[in-house]
Amino acid sequence: MSQTPKQSAERPVPTSADVARLAGVSRATVSYVLNNTSAVRISEPTRRRVREAAEELGYVPHAAARSLRAGHTRMVLLPTAHVPVGPLYSQFFNELQWALRRLDYTVVQYGSLGLEGDEAARAWAELRPVAVVSFGEVALTRHSVDVLKRSGAKAVITLGPRRVEGAHSLVMDQSEIGSCAVSHLVARGRRAIGVVMPEQPGLELFSEPRLEGARRAASVTGARIEPLPLSYDEESAAALAARWRxxxxxxxxxxxxEHAQLLMRALQDADIDVPGATAVIGADDLLLGRLLRPRLSTVHIDMVTGRRLAELVDGMVREPGDEPEIHDLMGARAVHRESS
Amino acid sequence: MSQTPKQSAERPVPTSADVARLAGVSRATVSYVLNNTSAVRISEPTRRRVREAAEELGYVPHAAARSLRAGHTRMVLLPTAHVPVGPLYSQFFNELQWALRRLDYTVVQYGSLGLEGDEAARAWAELRPVAVVSFGEVALTRHSVDVLKRSGAKAVITLGPRRVEGAHSLVMDQSEIGSCAVSHLVARGRRAIGVVMPEQPGLELFSEPRLEGARRAASVTGARIEPLPLSYDEESAAALAARWRxxxxxxxxxxxxEHAQLLMRALQDADIDVPGATAVIGADDLLLGRLLRPRLSTVHIDMVTGRRLAELVDGMVREPGDEPEIHDLMGARAVHRESS
Incomplete structure (x- = not known):
């Protein structure tokens, strides 16, 4: 798997011993100064000499060595796979990253495409993160959570539709979104309701529970639910619109x-009146919905803020002894505009 | 900065010595087996015993320890900051991650919000990546590239609008996009051309060179260029449309x-005919442009594929001695639809 590094004509990587030699101090002093250890008293001139020597040699402390000594890092690992990230998630990621940095954590997104369960957990554990925040793209088991905890992770937190045993679960109940959308349509007098199921891989994590929520809301009222597979391109939308009647x-x-924009355009091109013949509702409450005509009804999603999540992570790292908790962190409400 | 880890009631993290003891082998054997070293002959029963002991104890090798021994990792580090990522970049990221994994690299996105130049380079260097692929969100200097190379990085690759001295630069010339857009408008007989400049922080990396390209294309023909600051919300678009005449x-x-969709809607709401009174062109060639009426003209961008970039990274890791190369990896062409 790993190859021997080619040394060839390259300069050797400088070590803390080189820095110590140049600065005329011990290696321990180099370590104290460069890791900002305040417990040890070192004069300002000495500190300056060490920093200048490190600068001159181009020496950087090795996080690996530091984490070997400390037994853990300040790294929060966020596994990411291939779920297409929309504007709502991008903003959330940015916020979370920013808030964790302010709490002195380093945020690392670990590409986990093709990794599953225990294999994924072992790959992450090798980096010895102090916390793992999983967004449900990689399925974890009770055992994978144990692997992570045994490797020193103080907190394993799963966000997303599913609970994972042994982990702190911040459940974002996606079914609530489907339920909200259908309740809104039923309240506006509709009785035969299609539910678009995107065919893009990875999205079933979200679309399946949303469909379940739609069925739940419909069952109380006797409305009919019809799942409609749709891939995100014009041809599929036109084909669906062609058999709409x-x-x-x-x-x-x-x-x-985004799928609502695609389908609404195809329905309009097929002379199906929105909302006269068919009411349309989307979800996410993006700006684009207000730019469409008719203006798009939608489900507004209140996600946990990145700042709040960062505080939860920090709390769990500081008090890792607590029993796994379940928080329900998502709210959803229908926003009525012109398309429904 | 770092706190002493609370040990309290937690079980100690298992070490390779624990595994060796349980399996009745040496620590070296444990290391050979779990790191899949093929150079050393170890019988299958022994391998199985080591794996079972590791499994029972929940032991995972420490990437840090391994990289200390090897002097480097198989980690490709992608610094990410807060640039809003559109669908074009998401797809590219996924492809790149997938292709690098197939070449047996681990892809790690390192949250670098608020880090600049040398500080950023030092933070990344601490993880001892074998390659760094920077997308230009964090400004690197010749010196930061040196810091990374001294720490063992075989390849420092910058994508994006700017060249960085000492690094392999895969230049994506953003100015070409602005130039394409304006040449198209001029060819369609337009002479007074606004250029939208998004006010979202981070986007100036892209918008400034695009404006420069627009000016370049206009200067040849005597057309006038007018930069138009715009934030991505309805109010700003309406205010701009109100003073359009x-x-x-x-x-x-x-x-x-996306900005074209926003502005075109505001122009239409202000009774300014598109394309009669004002031609509109966007860029990125997203699906949404084809869903608008009139259909949106755009600039199609040919980015380097993730697969091609992964091959370049791998080549540079294998042959790090080469002089830094500059590749121009982006093509752009105008796509004429109905809005221009």
Whole structure:
């Protein structure tokens, strides 16, 4: 797997011993100064000499060595796979990263495409993160959580639709979104409701529970639910619109605002009146929905803020002894505009 | 900065010595087996015993220890900051991550919000990556590249609008996009051209060279260029549309398709005919442009594929002695639809 590094004509990587020699101090002093250890008294001139020697040699402390000594890092690992990230998640990621940095953590997103369960947990554990925040893209088991904890992780936190045993779960109940959308359509008098199911891989984590929520909301009222697979391109949307009249639907919950934009355009091009013949509702409450005509109804999602999540992570790192907790962190409400 | 880890009631983290003891082998054997070293002959029963002992104790090798021994890792570090990532970049990131994994690298995105130049380089160097691929969000200098190389990075690669001395630069010439857009508008007979400049922080890395390209294309023809600051919300777009007639523009290059959608809606709401009174062109060639009416003209961007970039990274890691190369990796062409 790993190859022997080619040394060839390259200069050797400077070590803390080189810095100590140049500065005329001990290696321990170099370590104290460069790791900002305040417990040890070192004069300002000595500190300056060490820093200048490090600068001259181009020496950087090795996080690996430091974490070997400390037994853990200040690293918060966020596994990421291939789920297409929308604007809502981008903003959330930025906020979380910023808030964790302010608490003196380093945020590392670990590419986990193709990794599953225990294999994933072992790969992450090798970096000895102090906390892992998983967004549910990689399925974890009770055992993978144990692997991470045994390797020194103080907190394993899962966000997302599913609970994971042994982990702190911050449940974002996606079914609530489907339920909100369908309740809104039923309240507006609709009884035969399509639910768009995107065909993009990875999205079933979100679309399946949303469909479940849609069914739940419909079952109380006797409305009919019809799942509608759709890939995110014009041809699929046109094909769906072409057989729309056979489907005898009077409304559609289109998964999110982007899919709603796609489907609404195809329906309009097929002379199906929105909202007259078919009401349309999306989700995410993106700006684009307000730019469409008719203006798009949507489900507004209140996600946990990045700042709040950073505080939860920090709390769990500081008090890791607590029992795993479950927080329900997502709110959803329908926003009525012109398309429904 | 770092606190002493609380040991309290937690079980100690298992070490390779524990595994060796349980399996009745030496620590070296444990290391050979778990790091899949093929150079050393170890019988299959012994390998199995070591793996079972590791499994029972929940032991995972420490990447830090391994990289201390090897002097480097198989980690490719991608610094990320807060630039809003559109669908084009998401897809590229996924591809790159996938292709690097197939070449047996681990992809780590390092949250670098608020880090600049040398400070950033030192933070990344602490993880001893074998390669760093920077997307230009964090400004690197010749010196930061040296810091990374001294710490063992075989390849420092910058993508993005700017060259960095000492690094392999895969230049994506953003000015070409602005130039394409304006050449298209001029060819369609327009002479007074607005250029939308998004006010979102981070985007100036892209918008400034695009404006420069727009000016370059216009200067040849005597067309006038007018920069138009715009924040991505309805109010700003409406305010810009309200003073549109004073600006006496007959065309606008709206930075990208999303900003074009926003501005085109505001112009239409202010009864300014598109393309009659004002031609509009975006960039990125997103699906949404084809869903608008009139259909949006755009600049199609040919980015380097993730697979091609992964091969370049791998080549530079294997042959790090080469002089820094500059590749121009981006193509751009105008796509004419109905809005221009």
């Amino acid at each position: 056979e489907l005898e639907l009077d409304a559609v919950y289109a998964y999110n605002d | 004073e600006l006496e523009l007959d065309a606008v290059y709206a930075y990208n398709d």
